[in-house]
Amino acid sequence: MSLRIAPFLPELLRSLFKKPVTVKYPFEKEAVPKDFRGTVVFDPAKCIGCNICVNDCPAEAIDIIRVSETEKKFKMILHNDRCIHCAQCVDSCPTKTYHMDLEYETAAFSRWDLKIEYK
Amino acid sequence: MEYKVSLGPQHPALHEAVSLRMTLDGEVIRDADLKLGYSHRGIEKLAEERSYIQNIYLTERICGICSHSHTTCFTQGVEQLMELVPARRGLFIRTLIAELERVHSHLLWLGVAGQEAGFESFFMYTWRDREVVLDILEWISGNRVHYAMNIFGGVRRDIDELQRKKILDSLDLLKKRTDYYLNLAASEPTFVGRLAGVGKLSREDAIALCAVGPTLRASGIASDVRKDDPYAVYGEIPFEVATADSCDVLGRAVVRVKELISSYAMIEFLLKNLPEGPFKVKAPRKVKPNEVYSRYEAPRGENVHYIKSNGSDKPERLKVRAPTLANYPATIAMLKKGFIADIPLIFAAIDPCICCAERLVQLDDARRGDSRVLSFSQLRSMANERAKKIDFKKRKIAWPF
Amino acid sequence: MAILKPILYILVYPGLLFLMVYSTFCEWFDRKLYARMQNRIGPLHTGRAGILQPVADIIKLFAKEDIVPEQADKRMFSALPVFALAIVCTAALYLPVWHYSTAPSFNSFPGDLIVVVYLLSLPTLIFFLAGWHSTNYFSAIGGVRVLTMLFGYEIPLLLALLSPAVLAGSWRLVEIAVFYQNHPLLMLANVIGFVIAVICLQAKLERVPFDIPHAETEIVGGQFTEYSGKKLAFFRLLGDIEMVVGAGLIAAVFLGGFPGGLLPGLAWFIVKTLFIIFLLAALRAATSRIRIDQMISFSWRWLAPLAVLQLFIAIIIKGSAS
Numbered sequence: 001m002s003l004r005i006a007p008f009l010p011e012l013l014r015s016l017f018k019k020p021v022t023v024k025y026p027f028e029k030e031a032v033p034k035d036f037r038g039t040v041v042f043d044p045a046k047c048i049g050c051n052i053c054v055n056d057c058p059a060e061a062i063d064i065i066r067v068s069e070t071e072k073k074f075k076m077i078l079h080n081d082r083c084i085h086c087a088q089c090v091d092s093c094p095t096k097t098y099h100m101d102l103e104y105e106t107a108a109f110s111r112w113d114l115k116i117e118y119k
Numbered sequence: 120m121e122y123k124v125s126l127g128p129q130h131p132a133l134h135e136a137v138s139l140r141m142t143l144d145g146e147v148i149r150d151a152d153l154k155l156g157y158s159h160r161g162i163e164k165l166a167e168e169r170s171y172i173q174n175i176y177l178t179e180r181i182c183g184i185c186s187h188s189h190t191t192c193f194t195q196g197v198e199q200l201m202e203l204v205p206a207r208r209g210l211f212i213r214t215l216i217a218e219l220e221r222v223h224s225h226l227l228w229l230g231v232a233g234q235e236a237g238f239e240s241f242f243m244y245t246w247r248d249r250e251v252v253l254d255i256l257e258w259i260s261g262n263r264v265h266y267a268m269n270i271f272g273g274v275r276r277d278i279d280e281l282q283r284k285k286i287l288d289s290l291d292l293l294k295k296r297t298d299y300y301l302n303l304a305a306s307e308p309t310f311v312g313r314l315a316g317v318g319k320l321s322r323e324d325a326i327a328l329c330a331v332g333p334t335l336r337a338s339g340i341a342s343d344v345r346k347d348d349p350y351a352v353y354g355e356i357p358f359e360v361a362t363a364d365s366c367d368v369l370g371r372a373v374v375r376v377k378e379l380i381s382s383y384a385m386i387e388f389l390l391k392n393l394p395e396g397p398f399k400v401k402a403p404r405k406v407k408p409n410e411v412y413s414r415y416e417a418p419r420g421e422n423v424h425y426i427k428s429n430g431s432d433k434p435e436r437l438k439v440r441a442p443t444l445a446n447y448p449a450t451i452a453m454l455k456k457g458f459i460a461d462i463p464l465i466f467a468a469i470d471p472c473i474c475c476a477e478r479l480v481q482l483d484d485a486r487r488g489d490s491r492v493l494s495f496s497q498l499r500s501m502a503n504e505r506a507k508k509i510d511f512k513k514r515k516i517a518w519p520f
Numbered sequence: 521m522a523i524l525k526p527i528l529y530i531l532v533y534p535g536l537l538f539l540m541v542y543s544t545f546c547e548w549f550d551r552k553l554y555a556r557m558q559n560r561i562g563p564l565h566t567g568r569a570g571i572l573q574p575v576a577d578i579i580k581l582f583a584k585e586d587i588v589p590e591q592a593d594k595r596m597f598s599a600l601p602v603f604a605l606a607i608v609c610t611a612a613l614y615l616p617v618w619h620y621s622t623a624p625s626f627n628s629f630p631g632d633l634i635v636v637v638y639l640l641s642l643p644t645l646i647f648f649l650a651g652w653h654s655t656n657y658f659s660a661i662g663g664v665r666v667l668t669m670l671f672g673y674e675i676p677l678l679l680a681l682l683s684p685a686v687l688a689g690s691w692r693l694v695e696i697a698v699f700y701q702n703h704p705l706l707m708l709a710n711v712i713g714f715v716i717a718v719i720c721l722q723a724k725l726e727r728v729p730f731d732i733p734h735a736e737t738e739i740v741g742g743q744f745t746e747y748s749g750k751k752l753a754f755f756r757l758l759g760d761i762e763m764v765v766g767a768g769l770i771a772a773v774f775l776g777g778f779p780g781g782l783l784p785g786l787a788w789f790i791v792k793t794l795f796i797i798f799l800l801a802a803l804r805a806a807t808s809r810i811r812i813d814q815m816i817s818f819s820w821r822w823l824a825p826l827a828v829l830q831l832f833i834a835i836i837i838k839g840s841a842s
Contacts, residue, residue, distance in 0.1 A: 002306065003306055003307075004306045004307075007303055008240060008307060011244075011299075012240060033257055033258045036257070036261045056170070056172050056173065057173075058174075058177060084176060086176045086179075088172065088176065091270070091275060100261075
């Protein structure tokens with residue numbers, strides 16, 4: 001291939017009259033795919049307290065706590081500041097207690113604000 | 120007059136912390152040295168305390184750009200230890216993700232090369248089109264950087280018909296753009312002038328200094344783990360190992376663009392021949408005592424994981440050698456023959472991933488082989504003690520000019 | 521009344537006030553063009569379509585901490601940015617705007633072309649001194665690169681600017697401009713010179729592909745590495761004003777100046793300088809940074825011979841016309 005003078009120029013000048021590809025993010029938001037891994041959602045009714053998710057979570061972001069002494073009822077505390085959104089809990093759970101929503105704007109001023117409790 | 124300049128650990132050309140110690144004579148480099156160890160994450164030690172499933176996600180975080188490479192390398196090794204045959208459809212999808220990752224990594228590299236050479240428009244355009252690949256990966260896996268697709272025995276998510284069609288449509292656009300960039304990069308005089316003849320690494324030196332990946336292939340050696348020691352389904356895919364004979368940075372760019380084009384063909388082949396069936400099989404949690412050495416051709420070169428199991432659900436030892444580490448000796452040899460202006464280009468041409476390659480080993484007595492483990496707070500107090508010893512007020516540095 | 525015009529000339533138009541406002545506008549225009557060529561948006565939020573972004577940048581720099589290196593020559597280090605800004609603003613006063621005719625004016629005299637070129641090459645020397653007095657390796661390398669580049673582009677630039685002057689038979693910017701207003705076809709004789717002058721102006725402004733002295737991936741900030749806060753703001757403003765003055769000089773010499781008195785002259789000034797800034801932005805977007813040795817060999821292998829050729833063309837046309 002031989003050298004040419006300013007081979008990039010036509011493309012650059014064409015771009016001048018094209019719409020910029022930049023998405024003005026906080027003002028306009030792009031849709032995420034349906035399989036997106038957002039925030040973990042927990043359904044306390046289905047939980048049997050087997051603790052597989054707690055053992056498999058790579059970030060140790062899940063705590064399962066037994067609520068009552070007599071009944072088999074559990075609550076889950078999700079440390080969303082530690083969560084790495086790998087969805088291993090969704091895969092590991094034998095009763096399909098978990099799923100992930102499409103929420104991706106989870107920033108907060110304090111890491112304690114990110115703690116989510118599902119009862 | 121010779122003088123010494125340290126590029127880094129904080130420098131605009133370096134995206135991570137590493138120190139390039141240069142002995143310069145005007146604009147010419149007389150000697151070069153490299154100092155590592157500015158970032159250390161203790162990943163290998165951490166891996167010994169995690170179960171195999173947790174370790175998949177830990178190894179994924181060794182590198183942000185070749186995240187799939189490290190998990191695949193680790194997963195393959197553990198599958199061998201488990202004596203597990205992964206699902207065939209799962210292997211196809213695993214290879215597909217690997218090739219998509221190579222595409223996004225090489226497009227990223229093209230942009231970085233443009234940026235290091237001061238060609239900002241090229242950087243902006245390649246990164247704009249890299250978004251297409253990232254979107255594909257997001258469609259398939261749900262994440263843009265850490266795909267988290269691997270599991271022992273296959274992959275975690277299947278590809279449906281709609282996704283398959285979307286990928287094939289996007290590939291046409293990518294092919295067109297890659298051809299355009301190949302033409303552009305090879306015909307823009309200022310860019311070619313910066314890349315051609317810079318960072319020469321002869322065939323003999325490349326072998327002697329154990330270079331890997333595109334750095335090695337640009338010196339005319341057709342060495343590729345995908346061909347030499349096929350893993351996953353690479354044994355069934357027809358492809359040529361891309362090489363170049365110019366032994367310089369331009370050659371490395373050409374090798375990467377050729378690999379992009381062959382990756383597109385591979386992705387098409389994989390999608391058209393995707394077998395039916397399950398995409399994963401069930402894997403045991405515990406692993407028999409054994410050891411394995413797993414190889415993988417990451418976008419940057421050969422990636423190696425050594426895994427030792429002891430019968431529990433945690434590995435006894437995980438050793439990671441990222442491809443960047445293997446390329447450092449060659450980089451120093453290349454740097455010794457250049458100008459200041461070539462430093463960022465030569466260093467960027469190995470596609471350095473500095474954090475991935477950093478490991479900390481502290482030997483108290485090298486002969487006895489005693490070693491000790493330091494916690495983060497201990498490391499910090501050691502650094503503070505060292506800093507206290509330096510008296511900044513009394514320090515006298517003669518300005519040589 | 522007679523004293524009022526020079527005072528307005530120095531303080532308002534085309535002096536300090538106009539230069540400050542218009543140079544920030546030009547920076548915005550350049551940045552916006554550069555961004556749109558790269559399919560980006562560019563400055564967006566400060567003011568309408570980000571038009572106040574350069575002003576905001578400068579205000580921000582003025583508010584920042586100002587650090588002087590311990591070993592640096594403090595007086596030189598602080599004085600240099602102010603000197604450089606003053607010199608470039610002085611050069612702007614010689615641009616032939618606001619001239620109703622060729623009548624002699626307080627700032628127009630035979631040979632003012634040479635004075636403007638001289639005043640425009642002084643900042644280069646100041647960049648070198650700034651780099652040298654920073655006591656930083658990157659600054660020193662940058663400073664030396666500034667001087668090395670000066671030897672590359674200065675002579676082609678001067679030769680290129682000379683040929684229209686030779687054709688017009690005058691060294692006075694007003695007279696050159698008036699000559700080409702009367703003979704617009706003769707402008708075509710200087711096309712090679714115009715291209716050379718634009719490329720050399722790009723080198724003088726140290727923009728891609730000639731941003732070698734402060735190539736950030738190689739030597740961090742070059743001669744400005746140690747500069748921060750107000751002093752860096754001065755240097756930035758200096759760069760913008762230098763761009764306006766350089767574009768104005770090329771417009772006055774090659775494109776027939778700014779005829780028509782105050783307001784039409786202003787309109788012509790804006791149109792012609794923006795055209796040249798557009799060329800500069802396109803050149804910046806279309807090329808990659810080159811090495812210092814490539815830059816020197818390019819200017820002596822191509823620019824200087826072509827400038828000499830342009831001079832010959834001008835002399836031949838001049839000879840055949842008379």
